[in-house]
Amino acid sequence: MSVCDVPAEPVLHPAILGRYSPVRFDRDAVVGDAAIDTILDAARLAPSAGNSQPWSFIVGRRDDPVHARIVAHLAASSSRWAPDASVIVVNVVRVLVEGTDWAYSEFAHYDMGQAVAHMTLQAMAIGLDAHQFRAFDRDAVAAEFGVPREWEVTSMTAFGVGVQADGEGPGVARGRRSRDDVTWVRDRRLPAGS
C-alpha cells in the first residue's frame, strides 16, 4: 500500500486529472517494444474476479501489418484520427468457457474494463495518451484475427501522443455528472471525536 496526504479539498493524481481522449495524434511519435510491454504488463497486473484474467489484446503498431489489418475495420468516425496514433490495441474479452455455452465469468467485462483502465493510466505515466473507442466493425475484427466464439472483441484503445492546438475543442463530450449525482448513499460527516 502506498500512502499519501489526503488534502482538505480533492486534489487528483496528475494522470487522472490530465487524462483526455485525443482526437488528434502526433504521427511522428514512435512507440517502442518496451513501452508496449509496459502497458500490457499494467493490464496483466490488474485485479480480476477469482483472478480469472479474462482478457487478451491484439496490438498493432502504426505502419506494421497488424495495424493495417485493424485499421481496415474502423468506422468512418474513428478512421479520421485513430490510424495516426502510435499503437492501436484491440481489447478482447473471454465470455464463454471453451467449447461450452457457460459464461466464463460473471465479471468478465468489468474485469476487462479495469485492465484497460490500468493500461491507460500506465500509458500516461510513460508519456502516452489513450483514446478508447468502439467505432469499428467488431465482427469483422473477430473474423480478421480468428477470434473464436468464446471470446468477444469489445473495444479498442489508440495510444500515442495527443496533439491539441490552442483553443481547439476536445473532440468528444467531456461534461461530467457531479459528485453528488454519482453518489447513491453516503454519510459525509464522521462521528464527533473520530
Ligand SMILES: Cc1cc2nc3c(=O)[nH]c(=O)nc-3n(C[C@H](O)[C@H](O)[C@H](O)COP(=O)(O)O)c2cc1C
Ligand atoms: C467503451 C468506450 C467506448 C468509446 N467509444 C468511442 C467511440 O466510438 N468514438 C469516440 O470518439 N470516443 C469513444 N469513447 C471515448 C469517450 O467518448 C470519452 O471517454 C468520453 O467522451 C469522455 O471524454 P474523455 O475521455 O476525454 O474524458 C469511448 C470510451 C469508452 C470507455
